[in-house]
Amino acid sequence: MTGTPPAGDFLQLDERLTVEERAVRDTVRDFAQAELAPHIAGWYENGVLPQDLGRSFGKLGLLGMHLDGYGCAGVSATAYGVACRELEAVDSGLRSFVSVQGSLAMFAIHHWGSEAQREEWLPRMATGEAIGCFGLTEAEAGSDPGSMRTSARRDGSDWILNGTKMWITNGTLAQVAIVWARTEDGVRGFVVPTDTPGFAAHEMHRKLSLRASITAELVLDNVRLPATAVFPEVRGLRGPLSCLDEARYGIVWGAVGAARACLTEALEYTLERTQFGKQLAAFQLTQGKLADMVVAVNNSGLVAAQLGRLKDAGSLLPVQVSYGKLANVRAALDVARTARSMLGAAGITLDHTVMRHMANLETVYTYEGTNEMHALSVGAAVTGIPAFR
Structure with a gap:
């Protein structure tokens, strides 16, 4: 390969995707950019989400896409992660919709429900008829x-x-x-x-x-x-926590998308904007920030890709998901904050994406396990000493 790799995929991780995973990436990215990105600022400003969005996601096969049977697509965990990445590149709320539907509600029924519960709900949930x-x-x-x-x-x-x-x-x-x-x-x-x-x-x-x-x-x-x-067999917290691990896995990938979007906009803005007679991107401090952002986005991509392969192999551990959420959401929030500052006053408006991503990531930082709880999970794993209480 000749030339310079794109900032958001500087390590060319997407070249390691399978044909199916690339097809999912392209389909979701095209849909997200054409059908979601033009409207997301208005939805965000007004605090709304279209009622028919579930059916649109269902037609794409995104709902419960990593589950098998009952009308679900049964794609790889990595393909599901790539879809989460492309949705959250537009907005965390869009990935949350798909994540809650597929990795929490549908996964709970699929994994813990009775056959009658699966047959009653999962086919309708896969199409978006039932949310x-x-x-x-x-x-x-x-x-x-x-x-x-x-x-x-x-x-x-x-x-x-x-x-x-x-x-x-x-x-x-x-x-x-x-x-x-x-x-x-x-x-x-x-x-x-x-x-x-x-x-x-x-x-x-x-x-x-x-x-x-x-x-x-x-x-x-x-x-x-x-x-x-009632779910017939599961008792205790292992039931809900198993569902949360599924959803957190999607967050690991989604955070990469949000961070990538912020990096892309900061790069484009600083290449176009001039101050003191030259592009903002020509200043050393700006290039230092951009370099740090490229490293953060691509390192997060490496984490997501590795967890995806572990999950596809059936060997992913809950504490490794905690590692991924801890590392990737923290990195994405740092990237979003840096990007916001690089856009100056323009960065606080909905004409740009960076502050919307930054505000969203403040929630992602604390939901489905706070940053502190995931840090304690990793700490307990490496020391053998739980410190939750």
């Missing part, structure tokens, strides 16, 4: 999900659920909610149709981040469910 949400987090139980207060008790053969869940992506869009609750024999998961009496979802407003993503509070007031609604 799912994942109810684990509570106002007083974020990093410590074991302290959740939502409860489920038996009433004959039925279950009665009571409690409140917070910060639930897609909550008001969903036709089905996966709700985790305390029972007499440990935490269990329930498949809850959102039209069940006693179930309510309230959209949360006044957000300054992830505005192109719908976030809700779920309220369960004596929600009565049949015995068939």
Whole structure:
């Protein structure tokens, strides 16, 4: 190969993708740039997301794309990661929509559900006809999900659920909610149709981040469910935590996309803008910043690619996902902040992407396991000493 590699793929990692993975990359990138990027600033500013977006993602085969059967595409983990990267290059909220649908709600049913639950929900969720949400987090139980207060008790053969869940992506869009609750024999998961009496979802407003993503509070007031609604086997936190590992894996890739977008815009802007008679990109300090950003973006790409291959081989460990989220989101946030400063006053407007990405990444930094929790996971792994309490 001759010439200079692009800044966002300086190590030519995409040349190592398979034919299928490149096809996924190109399809998602083309769709994202043509159908999503022109509208995302308006969606973000107005705090909305189109109601038909799920069906559009379903037509592309993005929903539950890494799952097998039931109408799911069954692509490689790396292909799924590449799709997350291309979506988050436009906005973290778009990747969150796909991630919550496929890696939280659909994965929970696919991995832990009964055959009847899979057949009832997964084909419709794969097409976007049915949207799912994942109810684990509570106002007083974020990093410590074991302290959740939502409860489920038996009433004959039925279950009665009571409690409140917070910060639930897609909550008001969903036709089905996966709700985790305390029972007499440990935490269990329930498949809850959102039209069940006693179930309510309230959209949360006044957000300054992830505005192109719908976030809700779920309220369960004596929600009565049949015995068939509970996941039959899994008990304890290993159920919800296994789902979170799936979603965090997508974040590892998505952060690369957000960082790449910020690098690209900063590079283009500093090549076009002149001050003191020359391009901003000609100044040594600017080039030093750009070099650091190129290293951060491409090192993050290496992390994502390696975790993808480990996952495809069936050997990826949860603590390695923690490593990836810790490293890549932190790097992406640093890149976004640097890019914002390089655009000066222009960088604070929605005419550019960098501050929107920066604000979104502040949320990604803390959701699905805060930066501190993932640091403690890695620390516990290398020392053998858990320090969570």
